[in-house]
Amino acid sequence: MSAKVNDNVPPVRCHVCLLATLLILLSACANLNPGGASSPKLTLTFRDWAIDKDRDEIRAGPTTILLRNQSARTHEFVMIRINSKSQLPLHIETTNPNEPLDEDQFSEEQIVTEVEHLPPGQVLSHEVTLIPGEYLIFCNVMESTADGVVSHYGMGMRTELTVVK
Numbered sequence: 001m002s003a004k005v006n007d008n009v010p011p012v013r014c015h016v017c018l019l020a021t022l023l024i025l026l027s028a029c030a031n032l033n034p035g036g037a038s039s040p041k042l043t044l045t046f047r048d049w050a051i052d053k054d055r056d057e058i059r060a061g062p063t064t065i066l067l068r069n070q071s072a073r074t075h076e077f078v079m080i081r082i083n084s085k086s087q088l089p090l091h092i093e094t095t096n097p098n099e100p101l102d103e104d105q106f107s108e109e110q111i112v113t114e115v116e117h118l119p120p121g122q123v124l125s126h127e128v129t130l131i132p133g134e135y136l137i138f139c140n141v142m143e144s145t146a147d148g149v150v151s152h153y154g155m156g157m158r159t160e161l162t163v164v165k
């Protein structure tokens with residue numbers, strides 16, 4: 001009776017194969033990527049007061065952005081496509097810690113994506129499709145503190161990303 005078990009592939013391996021196949025099919029469908037290549041990944045870490053990224057440049061197409069809030073505050077993720085590097089608002093409203101970035105200066109088409117509430121400790125996977133260009137990533141939370149209102153953008157929660165063909 002026990003010999004029969006040894007002749008067969010252990011059932012657990014079948015499940016693993018099936019699961020792997022399913023995952024590959026699912027990811028292929030999700031990416032709409034006929035080439036089957038995995039989509040590029042970008043990891044953004046939110047902390048007081050910065051947004052750290054694991055790369056400065058990324059390939060265009062479907063992209064997985066991993067958002068990690070490692071601070072004790074709630075943050076926000078906004079991604080905007082800039083017309084050209086010289087128009088980067090980083091250099092317009094620079095170091096005033098009380099001023100948010102005026103989002104009205106951007107057109108609807110420029111706003112790529114937004115996650116309004118990233119609670120402390122949150123890790124979130126976010127899918128976007130990026131076209132080549134220059135991007136600004138920032139947090140625009142205005143926070144009331146004992147010392148007055150603090151702009152997360154003004155405190156330095158902003159970074160740039162280049163998307164290449």
Ligand SMILES: [Cu+2]
Nearest residue numbers: 075139141152
């Ligand atoms: Cu913030």
